[in-house]
Amino acid sequence: MLYPYKRFRLFFRKSPTLFILSSTVTFVLFLPVLYLFLRAYEPDIHIPSFIFQENTLKILLNTLLLALAVTFSATMIALPLAWLTVKTDLPWRRFWTVLTMLPLSIPSLIGGFTFISALGQGGIVHSFLQNIFHLQKFPNIYGFTGAWLVLSLLCYPYILLSVRGTLQKMGHSQEEAALILGKSRWQVFKKITLPRLRPSISAGALLVTLYTFSDFAAVSLLQFNTFTRAIYLEYQGSFNRSYAAILSLLLVFITTIIISLEIWTRKKARYFNTGSCSERVADTIPLGKWKVPAFLFCSIIVLFSVVLPFSVCSYWIIRGLLQGEPLIIRWKAVLNSFFVSLYTALLIIPITIPTAFFTSRYQTMSSKLIEKTSYITFALPGIVIALSLVFFGANYLPHFYQTLPLLIFAYIILFFPQMLGCLRSSLLHVNPHIEQSAFTLGCSRQKVLFRLTLPLIKPGIVAGSALVFLTAMKELPATLLLAPIGFRTLTTEIWNATTEAFYVRAAFPSLLLMILSSLSLGVMYYQDKRDENFF
Amino acid sequence: MTIPLLTITNLTKIYSPQQTPAVKNACFTLNKGQILTLLGPSGCGKTTILRAIAGLEIPEKGFIAFDRKVLFNNKVFIPPEKRGIGMVFQDYALFPHLTVAQNIEFALSKDSKNVVKQQLELVGLTGVAHKYPAQLSGGQQQRVALARTLAVDPKLILFDEPFSNLDMSLREKMRWEIRQIIKHTSTTAIFVTHDQKEALSLSDRIIVMNSGEIIQSGTPRDIYQNPANLFVASFVGHSNILQGTIKAGGKSVNTSIGNFPCDHTHGKKPGENVLISVRPESLELDPNGIIRGILLSYFYKGDTIDAIIKVFSSEGNKKLRVHIHPEIEVSIGQWLGFSVLSRFVAVIDQEE
Numbered sequence A: 001m002l003y004p005y006k007r008f009r010l011f012f013r014k015s016p017t018l019f020i021l022s023s024t025v026t027f028v029l030f031l032p033v034l035y036l037f038l039r040a041y042e043p044d045i046h047i048p049s050f051i052f053q054e055n056t057l058k059i060l061l062n063t064l065l066l067a068l069a070v071t072f073s074a075t076m077i078a079l080p081l082a083w084l085t086v087k088t089d090l091p092w093r094r095f096w097t098v099l100t101m102l103p104l105s106i107p108s109l110i111g112g113f114t115f116i117s118a119l120g121q122g123g124i125v126h127s128f129l130q131n132i133f134h135l136q137k138f139p140n141i142y143g144f145t146g147a148w149l150v151l152s153l154l155c156y157p158y159i160l161l162s163v164r165g166t167l168q169k170m171g172h173s174q175e176e177a178a179l180i181l182g183k184s185r186w187q188v189f190k191k192i193t194l195p196r197l198r199p200s201i202s203a204g205a206l207l208v209t210l211y212t213f214s215d216f217a218a219v220s221l222l223q224f225n226t227f228t229r230a231i232y233l234e235y236q237g238s239f240n241r242s243y244a245a246i247l248s249l250l251l252v253f254i255t256t257i258i259i260s261l262e263i264w265t266r267k268k269a270r271y272f273n274t275g276s277c278s279e280r281v282a283d284t285i286p287l288g289k290w291k292v293p294a295f296l297f298c299s300i301i302v303l304f305s306v307v308l309p310f311s312v313c314s315y316w317i318i319r320g321l322l323q324g325e326p327l328i329i330r331w332k333a334v335l336n337s338f339f340v341s342l343y344t345a346l347l348i349i350p351i352t353i354p355t356a357f358f359t360s361r362y363q364t365m366s367s368k369l370i371e372k373t374s375y376i377t378f379a380l381p382g383i384v385i386a387l388s389l390v391f392f393g394a395n396y397l398p399h400f401y402q403t404l405p406l407l408i409f410a411y412i413i414l415f416f417p418q419m420l421g422c423l424r425s426s427l428l429h430v431n432p433h434i435e436q437s438a439f440t441l442g443c444s445r446q447k448v449l450f451r452l453t454l455p456l457i458k459p460g461i462v463a464g465s466a467l468v469f470l471t472a473m474k475e476l477p478a479t480l481l482l483a484p485i486g487f488r489t490l491t492t493e494i495w496n497a498t499t500e501a502f503y504v505r506a507a508f509p510s511l512l513l514m515i516l517s518s519l520s521l522g523v524m525y526y527q528d529k530r531d532e533n534f535f
Numbered sequence B: 001m002t003i004p005l006l007t008i009t010n011l012t013k014i015y016s017p018q019q020t021p022a023v024k025n026a027c028f029t030l031n032k033g034q035i036l037t038l039l040g041p042s043g044c045g046k047t048t049i050l051r052a053i054a055g056l057e058i059p060e061k062g063f064i065a066f067d068r069k070v071l072f073n074n075k076v077f078i079p080p081e082k083r084g085i086g087m088v089f090q091d092y093a094l095f096p097h098l099t100v101a102q103n104i105e106f107a108l109s110k111d112s113k114n115v116v117k118q119q120l121e122l123v124g125l126t127g128v129a130h131k132y133p134a135q136l137s138g139g140q141q142q143r144v145a146l147a148r149t150l151a152v153d154p155k156l157i158l159f160d161e162p163f164s165n166l167d168m169s170l171r172e173k174m175r176w177e178i179r180q181i182i183k184h185t186s187t188t189a190i191f192v193t194h195d196q197k198e199a200l201s202l203s204d205r206i207i208v209m210n211s212g213e214i215i216q217s218g219t220p221r222d223i224y225q226n227p228a229n230l231f232v233a234s235f236v237g238h239s240n241i242l243q244g245t246i247k248a249g250g251k252s253v254n255t256s257i258g259n260f261p262c263d264h265t266h267g268k269k270p271g272e273n274v275l276i277s278v279r280p281e282s283l284e285l286d287p288n289g290i291i292r293g294i295l296l297s298y299f300y301k302g303d304t305i306d307a308i309i310k311v312f313s314s315e316g317n318k319k320l321r322v323h324i325h326p327e328i329e330v331s332i333g334q335w336l337g338f339s340v341l342s343r344f345v346a347v348i349d350q351e352e
């Protein structure tokens, strides 16, 4: 059960300490992003001429085109899957339900790697065709097509998740009524089912759009020039970092538009969904002769989005082992990733707790502002935050620039919203009467905080911190930009190996990361269940 | 004259300006050792009053004094942890990560370990000290909540619908036990309930509320025998409402179906048109009684027969609810006569 704020009202009444702590934390974490704005304003640069130059427009167009295409195809994959796994008598429904969610545990870096190492120059298919048929010419897999395919296959679960949720609660009565009135099945779908699903489709589609905007690894590996890649290239070319800043701000701007859209649709969805719970949930629809094509459809999607990445990784690992490749595992990189992520996961706990308390136990202008601010950073692409820290660090913290503390600071900025969400959810699940009854027993605020509230949310703290750990292991753009020279991690290993077409070396870290990400899916699932049942 | 333990004056709580106030100008006092019950339908503001007393809500206006100290007025607000008022919540709010013993000693200072044992004995729970709340039954959890509150020895304990999570038989038992414990430890208590039977059997005094306002305050007997108005008459128990005129002498009321003797005329003068409430208990089966009607329907309830009779008169027929001793065999359509006991007849206010 979730307790809305008003039931907690009054507790820890007026706490200047909490206010100061949490606003300081949020300000410090938000500072680098603010600095980006300053950075874009260099006196000798004429910003409009940058924005309206042909290159910028091309990047903007590329980004929008990719987002549109990915969103569209992900919807086309997710809609039938959702319907098949929720409403019909498709064989092995539970099996498909689980498998079609698994792409969530494949980072786009690994999606890109498997795609390239399977189809690219020197990849599996390439060498096969070359060895057997001595073919020399190959279609180009880089650019739009590659990025579009990879991202669609990785992203469709976001739409699938949200549509499944709605379908599960949705009965048939309206559809049946329309059929009785003599409409054809297609008309019924178009006129009734689709409009009822629209809020959840758009909610998922917006997530996919955001994902595409902020994805760095896949588009960069596949060399399609969207904002994130262009920012990285500008930064690396380093002849004009202001241009990188301007591109970042443009990306922030279009991201903000999408977030506002998202908030707006979520508000609307609330009105749409009322009443659907009480509806009788209908029996499954027999597929009849469509059973085989439906089964094939699910198999193909799962084959490309789940089986292929795992098999490609395994292929390269086995090949590496057979060839006695010495560099198949670089333990140094594993350890580096492990420790950086561990420090982040531990440090983020004390940093987040004051803000979590402040935003869940108070409702003032400042607490709402702090909450909103921290969620905005959540949607900001990692590369933007990384770049802002590069500028900020180089200018104000030269001693820290390209050191581990700054990298960990970047991770904390990146994962703060995620941790905050996790802690807030735990805090809002604590029955407010527990704290209140302790007060009526005469206990002080400190005692209630340290002996009741914190112990009660301990599982939430652990789960949140574990999630941060696992997510930090997967982080690429900030690590590329901010890691000390020569500091290798799992993700930079994969990145370097893939760009150098040294696939054997990327395979083991990729497999490891996929396994770790499946763990984080498990943690999230467990956290959801526990929050529902615990109190 | 003794000073009341708790004094509340003009207490008003407004949650949001668009809504009507949750509590409007509530005034009452409570003496030491008494058990008071706030009774009223759902949403009438009972919990709000309780939480304002505990310090869990800040009222918009009013005055609360407790044990010779001001807890709240337009300048003062004493926070809950400094009030010394205990509260037992409807969901018990036990600390789920602590054992029963740890729950009870949670708010105690280090050197009071044997209090835990005493309290567990008092509420009859010696065996479960080392269990966790989730391992206890509803009734046991409630006793732990009570023991935890009693352990800090508050001068006043507030109970918000403490029995509503228990099943019927346990409810009655716990009601009786808790009343015993409160009286035994000479604590003062305020209960909140919307169950009128509970209020009548538990309290020394009842305050009946409706939509944020106090309607009537009195002993259970007072409230039942002499409801102040239509709302109380129909909310607390069942009542037959009749229209009539007070007769000369002010000792009876004349209605279309007969003359009702009446002890309580609510300050009305003879000759005035009034409403009266006639409790089923005041109509006693009597073949020679002045009220005569035919039996329309009845329910056999074991301890009584709950029946509706139809009384004929020149100004329209009336249905009356009566109680018949369960020993008597009745059948529908039968003519029955009743005499009237004046103690359960009262003149009531016209408006709700």
Ligand SMILES: Nc1ncnc2c1ncn2[C@@H]1O[C@H](COP(=O)(O)OP(=O)(O)OP(=O)(O)O)[C@@H](O)[C@H]1O
Residues within 6 Å of the ligand: A006, A007, B015, B016, B022, B040, B041, B042, B043, B044, B045, B046, B047, B048, B049, B194
């Ligand atoms: N935190 C709150 N915010 C806004 N309105 C509230 C809040 N708490 C209570 N109310 C409103 O105040 C009124 C009185 O509520 P209260 O909880 O005191 O009623 P109650 O008599 O205890 O009812 P019940 O028997 O259902 O517990 C109700 O109309 C309720 O909707």
Ligand SMILES: [Mg+2]
Residues within 6 Å of the ligand: B046, B047, B048, B160
């Ligand atoms: Mg209540």
